[in-house]
Every structure is written in structure tokens, then in C-alpha cells.
Amino acid sequence: MDHDGDGSDYSPAPEEFLAPQTPTLDETLGRVYSGRPLPALYGRAWLLTLLACAEGFGLTPIPGDLVHGMGLLADGLAEVYKVPSPDRAVLKSDRLPFFPSLQWDLDRLLVQGLLESWTVDRESGGLQTVYACTETGRSMVNLLDGSPLLRQAQPFLKEVVAALADSSELDAETIAAGDSTFAAPARVGSVLDFGEWDDPRFHNYALRTTEAFEKANTRGLPFGRRDRVHLYAKYLVHVGRGAA
Amino acid sequence: MTDVAAMERPPVKLPVIRAFAIEGYGLFPGEHGDGIRRDIPEGVTVVVGLNGLGKTTLLTALYRSLTGPVDSGIMPRVPLGTQKPSLRKWSAAEYFGKRVEDSAANATVELTVAFGSHSLRLKRRLSDLSLVQLHRDDVLVANAAEADYRQAVQEMADLPRFEDFLVLLLYVVFVFEERPLLMWDATAQAELFRFVVNPPSEAKRYRDAFERIANDDSERRNLRVQTNKLRKQLETARASVTADRPVRAELDALEIEVEALRGRVEESSQTLEEVDARRRDLRERFLNEQHLSNRDQLEYVQLEQRYLRSVFPSAQETAREVLANAQRGCLICGDRSGAALRRIEAQAANGRCPFCESPAPDFEPGIAPLPAVDLASLDQAATTAEARIRALGERQKEIADLSASYQRTSEELAQDLSRIRDIENELDAKRKKLPPDAEKVASMDAQLKVLEGRLAELKSSQIQAEAEFVGLIDATRRRIELLKQAIVDRFEEYASAFLEEKCELVYRSTQRTIGQEGRSFLFPGFHVSMTSALSGGVGRPRISKDHVSESQKEFIDLAFRMALVEALAAGEGAMIVLETPEASLDQVFAVRAGALFGRFAHGRGVGNRLIATSNVTEGPMIGAMLGVHPDPLEQGPASAQPHFVPPADRPGHVIDLLHLAAENAALQHHREVYESALRRAIHPELESKG
Numbered sequence: 057m058d059h060d061g062d063g064s065d066y067s068p069a070p071e072e073f074l075a076p077q078t079p080t081l082d083e084t085l086g087r088v089y090s091g092r093p094l095p096a097l098y099g100r101a102w103l104l105t106l107l108a109c110a111e112g113f114g115l116t117p118i119p120g121d122l123v124h125g126m127g128l129l130a131d132g133l134a135e136v137y138k139v140p141s142p143d144r145a146v147l148k149s150d151r152l153p154f155f156p157s158l159q160w161d162l163d164r165l166l167v168q169g170l171l172e173s174w175t176v177d178r179e180s181g182g183l184q185t186v187y188a189c190t191e192t193g194r195s196m197v198n199l200l201d202g203s204p205l206l207r208q209a210q211p212f213l214k215e216v217v218a219a220l221a222d223s224s225e226l227d228a229e230t231i232a233a234g235d236s237t238f239a240a241p242a243r244v245g246s247v248l249d250f251g252e253w254d255d256p257r258f259h260n261y262a263l264r265t266t267e268a269f270e271k272a273n274t275r276g277l278p279f280g281r282r283d284r285v286h287l288y289a290k291y292l293v294h295v296g297r298g299a300a
Numbered sequence: 301m302t303d304v305a306a307m308e309r310p311p312v313k314l315p316v317i318r319a320f321a322i323e324g325y326g327l328f329p330g331e332h333g334d335g336i337r338r339d340i341p342e343g344v345t346v347v348v349g350l351n352g353l354g355k356t357t358l359l360t361a362l363y364r365s366l367t368g369p370v371d372s373g374i375m376p377r378v379p380l381g382t383q384k385p386s387l388r389k390w391s392a393a394e395y396f397g398k399r400v401e402d403s404a405a406n407a408t409v410e411l412t413v414a415f416g417s418h419s420l421r422l423k424r425r426l427s428d429l430s431l432v433q434l435h436r437d438d439v440l441v442a443n444a445a446e447a448d449y450r451q452a453v454q455e456m457a458d459l460p461r462f463e464d465f466l467v468l469l470l471y472v473v474f475v476f477e478e479r480p481l482l483m484w485d486a487t488a489q490a491e492l493f494r495f496v497v498n499p500p501s502e503a504k505r506y507r508d509a510f511e512r513i514a515n516d517d518s519e520r521r522n523l524r525v526q527t528n529k530l531r532k533q534l535e536t537a538r539a540s541v542t543a544d545r546p547v548r549a550e551l552d553a554l555e556i557e558v559e560a561l562r563g564r565v566e567e568s569s570q571t572l573e574e575v576d577a578r579r580r581d582l583r584e585r586f587l588n589e590q591h592l593s594n595r596d597q598l599e600y601v602q603l604e605q606r607y608l609r610s611v612f613p614s615a616q617e618t619a620r621e622v623l624a625n626a627q628r629g630c631l632i633c634g635d636r637s638g639a640a641l642r643r644i645e646a647q648a649a650n651g652r653c654p655f656c657e658s659p660a661p662d663f664e665p666g667i668a669p670l671p672a673v674d675l676a677s678l679d680q681a682a683t684t685a686e687a688r689i690r691a692l693g694e695r696q697k698e699i700a701d702l703s704a705s706y707q708r709t710s711e712e713l714a715q716d717l718s719r720i721r722d723i724e725n726e727l728d729a730k731r732k733k734l735p736p737d738a739e740k741v742a743s744m745d746a747q748l749k750v751l752e753g754r755l756a757e758l759k760s761s762q763i764q765a766e767a768e769f770v771g772l773i774d775a776t777r778r779r780i781e782l783l784k785q786a787i788v789d790r791f792e793e794y795a796s797a798f799l800e801e802k803c804e805l806v807y808r809s810t811q812r813t814i815g816q817e818g819r820s821f822l823f824p825g826f827h828v829s830m831t832s833a834l835s836g837g838v839g840r841p842r843i844s845k846d847h848v849s850e851s852q853k854e855f856i857d858l859a860f861r862m863a864l865v866e867a868l869a870a871g872e873g874a875m876i877v878l879e880t881p882e883a884s885l886d887q888v889f890a891v892r893a894g895a896l897f898g899r900f901a902h903g904r905g906v907g908n909r910l911i912a913t914s915n916v917t918e919g920p921m922i923g924a925m926l927g928v929h930p931d932p933l934e935q936g937p938a939s940a941q942p943h944f945v946p947p948a949d950r951p952g953h954v955i956d957l958l959h960l961a962a963e964n965a966a967l968q969h970h971r972e973v974y975e976s977a978l979r980r981a982i983h984p985e986l987e988s989k990g
Contacts, residue, residue: 084686084693088597095605096663097612164664168613169621199611202675203604204682 381487517815894924898943
């Protein structure tokens with residue numbers, strides 16, 4: 057059951073920085089791209105939207121590791137909202153998830169003045185790069201709303217960021233350790249394909265985990281796609297705590 | 301009914317050959333090459349010759365002159381009652397033609413034959429027995445045809461049919477070696493008496509009634525078999541109609557089911573056709589819509605791409621931001637002259653990166669800013685693409701539903717058709733086991749009634765014919781009884797000449813049916829009773845030819861024929877033609893038989909004629925027939941016998957084939973021996989003197 061926009065606790069209503077949605081689009085639009093390459097710059101727009109949302113939820117400056125972790129979450133859970141995600145495969149690593157294409161876009165957004173970055177001291181010692189959305193960047197997100205595809209993706213991306221904001225313990229390490237796809241047993245250096253060539257219904261384990269939540273809801277409580285995203289974030293925290 | 305008592309004598313007139321001539325036939329060239337021309341005098345005429353000189357051919361020529369080119373078809377050894385004499389073509393060419401080189405091309409036979417006071421003179425070609433000339437009582441019949449001859453014979457002999465004349469010749473007049481035995485065939489006697497003692501009209505009625513009874517009986521028996529079979533089938537059918545009601549009920553139920561199935565199949569077929577037409581139509585629409593959808597999607601995708609590229613800063617804008625910020629000057633060297641800006645503009649105009657001077661790749665926003673994309677158009681394109689996709693989805697679902705319906709209906713149709721086949725097979729099997737239906741039973745019943753009706757008709761017809769026949773057979777019997785004694789007396793005389801045993805002819809009517817069923821009648825007939833060497837002189841009936849020896853049966857039959865001929869001729873003169881009568885007689889009986897033949901021919905002065913063939917042997921038969929030997933049963937010299945032929949007359953009673961026939965090898969080599977033997981046989985007194 058979908059309870060989007062029902063005013064539940066999970067909706068911190070950051071709509072003020074998002075353009076009002078004009079036509080109602082649904083997952084049908086995503087099907088246009090099912091056999092067709094996504095538009096160039098879609099990944100960049102996807103990333104900028106994520107960072108603009110993070111700005112809205114007060115998550116910035118956000119460490120570069122977490123930007124990639126947030127990317128993994130968004131890519132893995134996009135199927136819940138039936139929106140096309142820019143990346144559907146990641147290299148298995150014994151460290152943190154890393155998307156080269158995301159990094160490419162991050163660098164360009166930075167140069168174009170849509171993001172800004174600087175280095176800060178890491179609590180554990182050493183320096184780390186953090187990112188924030190510039191004013192220009194936030195304005196750009198308003199423009200991106202003109203794209204029907206992005207307009208469809210925005211509620212989902214907002215929900216991912218909201219779920220991240222809701223769990224203060226959710227850092228890059230927690231995501232890496234708990235994500236059903238990334239943490240699944242596999243050889244380091246192998247490709248974890250969760251929808252690029254393989255069928256996401258079988259190989260996207262994050263998606264399958266959220267489906268399991270739905271099945272576990274035997275009492276018939278209201279449980280929509282937003283609930284699945286938020287519960288998955290809580291699940292990651294829970295798994296992270298267990299791992300710790 | 302004819303007044304039997306008023307009849308003085310039987311109506312039949314027996315044929316008596318008075319003369320004959322055979323000319324132009326190579327087998328009988330005659331003494332002067334002009335053939336044989338002879339009168340047949342009263343008394344005995346002996347045709348003498350050797351084997352192969354043509355004795356039998358001569359007799360056959362006489363016989364066939366009387367029959368014409370037809371044969372009765374009678375088989376001598378089969379009872380006449382089981383045969384139906386008819387006029388069948390007889391091939392003279394096969395018989396007379398084959399015996400000579402010229403196929404008897406110019407051969408003719410002439411015959412003068414008397415029937416009582418009337419006579420016929422006829423001439424035939426031997427090659428085909430066709431009639432050349434016919435004189436009736438010495439009057440030439442102009443353009444005479446065979447029918448004229450037959451008509452003349454019927455009228456003169458007083459016979460109802462020409463076939464009866466053929467029977468008369470074969471059973472009475474001509475005594476061939478291969479001949480039917482009248483004495484031992486009761487049916488032949490009955491048939492003969494029919495036409496010899498009854499006037500022709502009555503003889504015809506007798507035959508018609510007899511045949512009607514026989515035919516009705518035969519048809520009735522055949523028909524009864526059919527009727528009984530049909531009756532039985534009908535009974536079975538009627539019984540089965542009741543017994544098979546449950547089966548019929550099952551059949552009815554199956555027929556109802558199959559009818560309903562056929563109706564459903566028709567509906568299903570129609571539905572299937574409609575569904576198929578609809579899904580084909582939808583598929584066509586779907587494919588067309590898919591095509592449009594692809595076009596719309598592509599339009600939207602291109603617009604979206606253009607939009608995203610227009611949103612992000614171009615390389616020119618980025619470079620201007622980074623390298624030519626007006627407030628900060630060149631970030632590399634701090635120059636504020638605007639040279640960097642100009643360079644940026646210049647590179648952008650060339651479509652190259654202001655910094656690295658490369659052309660920007662497609663996946664980046666581009667060098668110069670792109671023109672703005674109309675957002676309303678983009679939204680419209682997206683909405684249209686989306687609507688198309690949704691519509692296609694619905695259409696696809698519709699097609700899938702229709703296909704499922706088509707599949708379901710097809711399966712139902714196949715099941716129904718299969719069930720129909722099964723039921724039809726079952727119906728066929730059951731129907732085959734069923735008895736005929738009511739309509740068929742009714743038809744059988746009607747057929748049975750027709751058959752029963754016909755049976756009744758036949759029965760009635762047979763009864764009617766039998767009633768008529770009773771009168772006719774009674775009259776026949778009474779007429780025979782008038783002749784009976786004469787026949788019996790003559791028979792006793794002749795039989796005593798042939799046989800040592802005492803042999804009596806017994807007249808006895810025998811009860812017999814005509815067909816296998818129906819009324820029995822008293823058929824008149826003669827049987828013999830005789831003593832054998834072992835019976836001590838007590839006579840006992842010998843009613844079958846199996847009860848006597850071969851020679852006995854032949855001579856008993858001959859004696860019967862002679863007695864019958866004499867009785868029937870009633871003093872008007874009669875004739876018998878015998879083929880080699882001595883063949884089965886020993887020396888003693890040959891003399892006695894010869895004497896008897898002589899007496900038959902000359903006896904009682906009634907002008908009988910007897911023509912007999914005989915081989916030239918030392919035997920006594922020829923002489924005995926001419927009366928030249930003393931009668932062993934009588935006292936006194938030979939010349940005292942009534943049939944004694946004086947020496948001077950003897951050549952007139954002998955047809956000497958030694959001189960008249962074509963010479964064969966035996967005659968050529970032993971002519972003198974044969975001639976000498978013949979002389980001794982004919983003139984024994986000369987030989988004894990000599």
C-alpha cells in the first residue's frame with residue numbers, strides 16, 4: 057500500500073526547495089528507458105538532487121564516502137519506486153562502496169560551481185573531503201524539475217535522504233556492512249550486478265530485503281514504499297549495531 | 301371330358317418309312333455312283349455291312365431326316381420326367397460333314413414316310429439337314445420351310461407338339477444302341493401315353509396342367525423357404541423391438557447429447573472465429589500503436605536529453621566562471637584585461653574547450669550554451685509517451701485475455717469434437733446391434749404378406765391344376781386300359797422269344813405326385829414280372845432295370861416297344877428301326893430274336909416294317925430275320941414260316957453296303973470272304989446245295 061503524502065512521521069516536507077510537481081508521472085515513464093540508455097547527465101542530475109536534498113535535511117557538509125554510500129542506497133532502492141537508477145552494478149570491495157561514474161559527476165559539479173567542497177579533520181584522524189550544494193546547485197535542482205524523468209525520481213531521492221537523515225548512526229561504514237547487496241558474500245573485485253545485466257528481482261538483495269519487510273507485515277499495518285525505504289535504513293543501522 | 305369308350309383306337313399315327321434315297325454323299329456312292337435309292341418293303345429290311353461301312357450313319361440319316369436340324373436334348377440315361385425336351389439346334393455338319401472329304405456339300409437324303417393313310421415326301425441337304433423339298437400326300441408344298449414340315453408331321457401323326465414326335469422317335473421307333481429304355485422309365489411311359497393315347501388337345505391340356513402343377517409346386521417350395529425365413533426374421537425383429545428398448549433409450553440419450561454437442565460446437569466455432577478476428581484486429585492495432593509509441597518515446601527522450609544538457613552549465617560558462625571571473629581576474633595570472641574572456645569566446649565559437657581545446661564529448665553539456673527547451677513540449681512529450689505505454693499495456697492485456705479465451709474455446713471445441721466422435725462411434729456400434737426399426741418391421745411384414753399371398757395363389761393354382769389333371773390322368777388311364785391287353789399279349793409273345801424265363805407284362809397304375817408335394821395321382825404304367833432260374837417258376841415283379849441282366853433289360857425294353865407299336869398301330873402298319881439287335885444275343889437267342897423280328901414285320905398281315913442293321917457274320921440273325929432258318933420254336937420247314945422271304949425277293953429286303961458303301965480297307969482286302977459270308981447268311985439253302 058502506498059501512503060505517499062499521507063502526512064506520516066517520515067515526511068519532513070522539504071518541498072519548499074523543490075519545484076511544484078506539474079504533471080503526475082508514475083513508473084510508466086521509467087519504461088521508456090527500459091530498453092534505451094538513460095540520458096547523458098541523468099546521473100549528474102540524480103547526484104545533484106541527492107546533495108540538494110542532503111542540504112535540505114541538514115546533512116551537509118557530507119563526507120565523500122557517504123556520498124558514495126548514499127549513491128549505493130539510492131541505486132539499490134530505486135526499484136522500490138520503479139525509477140531508473142544511473143548505476144546498477146558495483147565492484148565488491150573489502151572497504152567502502154565506490155562508483156567511478158559518481159565520482160566523475162561529483163568532480164564536474166564541483167568545477168561548475170554547483171557543489172563546493174573542502175577538507176576537514178577526520179575524527180579517527182587524517183583528512184577527508186566534504187561536499188555541500190551551492191546556491192547555484194540548489195537553483196539547478198529547480199531547473200532539473202523540468203525533466204519529467206527527474207521529477208519522477210525526486211520524491212524517491214528525497215525519501216532516501218530523509219531516511220539517511222533519520223538515522224544519525226548511518227555512516228558509510230554502516231551502509232557498507234549492512235547493505236544486502238554490497239555485504240553479500242562475494243569475491244573482492246568481482247562485479248555485484250543488481251540490475252544492469254542480471255534480473256533485479258533475483259539479484260538486487262536490497263530490494264528483496266524490503267520485500268521481506270512487506271511479507272513480515274502480517275498484521276496488515278499500513279506499509280508503503282516510503283516505509284520500505286525508511287525501514288531499510290533502520291535495518292542497516294540495526295545490522296551495523298550488531299556488527300559492532 | 302372325352303368319351304373314352306367312343307374311341308376305337310388311339311389317335312397317334314406312327315411314322316413308317318416307305319422309301320429313301322441318299323445321293324451325292326461320298327460314304328454311299330451306290331453300285332453305279334448314283335447313291336442309294338431304295339423302297340422299304342413290308343417286312344424286314346436288313347442293312348448289312350462291316351464295321352465302318354456306314355450302317356449307323358445310314359440309320360442316323362433316316363432318323364435325322366425325320367427330326368430335321370433339331371434335337372430334343374433328351375439324355376437317354378436320365379428319366380424323361382426330369383427332362384424338358386425342346387428343339388435345339390443339331391449340327392449335321394459335325395456328324396455327316398466330317399465323315400466325307402467334301403463336307404457333304406452336295407449330299408441329299410430323300411425320305412417317304414407314311415402316317416396311317418397320309419404320307420410325306422421330303423428331301424434334305426445332309427450338310428445341314430435343311431429342307432429342300434416337301435410333298436404332302438404327293439402334293440408339293442411350295443417354298444416349304446421347316447415349320448411346314450413340323451406342322452405336317454404334327455397333323456399327320458396327330459400330335460400336339462413336334463417335340464412329342466421327337467420323343468416318339470427316340471422312345472419307340474428308333475432303337476439305337478445308345479437309347480433310352482422306355483420299359484424301365486415310368487416317367488417316360490407316362491409322358492408317352494399322354495400324347496399317344498389322348499387326342500392332341502387333351503394331350504396339350506394334360507401337359508399344361510402337369511407343368512403348371514410342377515411349376516407351382518417348385519415355385520411354392522422355393523417361395524415357402526423364403527417366406528419361412530422372412531417370418532422367422534420378422535418374429536425375431538418383433539421380439540427384439542421390445543427387448544431392445546433400453547438400448548434404444550440409450551441411443552436416444554446419446555443422440556440428444558450429440559445434437560447438443562453439435563450445437564455447442566457450432567457456437568464455439570463461431571465464437572472462436574469472432575475472438576480470433578478480434579485478437580487479430582487488436583494485434584494489428586497494437587503493433588501500429590507500438591510503432592507510434594516508439595516514435596513518441598524517442599521524441600520525449602531526445603527532448604529530455606536536450607533539456608538536461610541545456611540545464612547544466614556549458615564548457616564556455618564553466619570556463620568563464622573559473623577562468624574569467626570579472627571580479628577576481630584570471631585565476632591563474634590575475635589579469636583583468638578580459639583577454640581570457642575573449643579567448644573563451646573564441647574557442648567556444650570554434651566548438652572547442654577554452655582550456656584544453658578539445659571538442660566536448662556528447663555526454664557532457666557541450667561547449668556553448670544550448671538553446672532553452674520548451675518545458676511544456678517536454679512535459680507533453682513525456683505525458684504522451686507515458687499514455688502510449690499505458691495504452692499499449694492495456695491493449696496487450698486485452699490481447700492476452702482474448703488469446704486466453706481463444707485457447708480456452710479451442711480446447712473446449714477439441715473436447716466437444718472428440719466427444720462427438722466417441723458418441724458417433726458408440727452410436728454406430730449400438731445401431732449395428734439393433735434389430736430393424738418399426739418401419740423396417742412393417743416393410744418386412746408387408747413383404748411377408750405378399751409372399752404369403754403368392755403362396756396362397758400358387759396353392760390355389762396348383763389345386764385347380766390338380767383337379768383338372770385328375771380328370772385328364774383318369775381319361776389317359778382308361779384309354780391305356782383299352783390297349784392294355786393287346787400290349788400285354790404281344791409282349792408275352794415277343795419276350796418269350798428273347799428270354800427263357802417266363803416274363804409277363806403287368807399293367808399297374810402307380811400313385812405318384814408330380815412335384816415333391818401336393819396331390820398324388822395314379823399314373824398308368826407297365827412293369828414286368830418274371831421268373832428266374834432260381835425262383836422255381838414263381839413270378840415276381842421286376843420293376844427296376846437293376847433287377848435284370850444287361851441283355852434282359854434291353855430285350856424286355858425292345859419287346860415292350862414292339863408290343864406297344866403293334867397296339868398303337870392297331871393294324872394300320874407300324875415300323876421299328878433297330879441298330880445291330882444281335883449284339884447282345886447268343887446263338888440260340890439270335891435265331892429266336894431274328895424269327896421274332898420277322899414275325900413282327902410280316903405277322904398278322906398288317907404291313908409292318910422293320911429296318912435292322914446287321915454285321916456280315918456267320919451268325920444266324922440275318923437269315924433268321926428273313927425267315928430262311930427254321931423257327932426253333934415251331935415245327936416245320938423254314939418256308940412255312942409267315943415271315944419267310946422267298947429267295948428271289950431277298951435282295952429287296954437287303955441293303956447291301958458291301959456294294960453300296962465306299963469300300964474301306966477291310967472290305968478291300970477281304971471282299972470275297974465277306975461277300976461269301978453274306979451269301980451264306982441270305983441264301984443258306986444255296987450254300988448247302990453248293
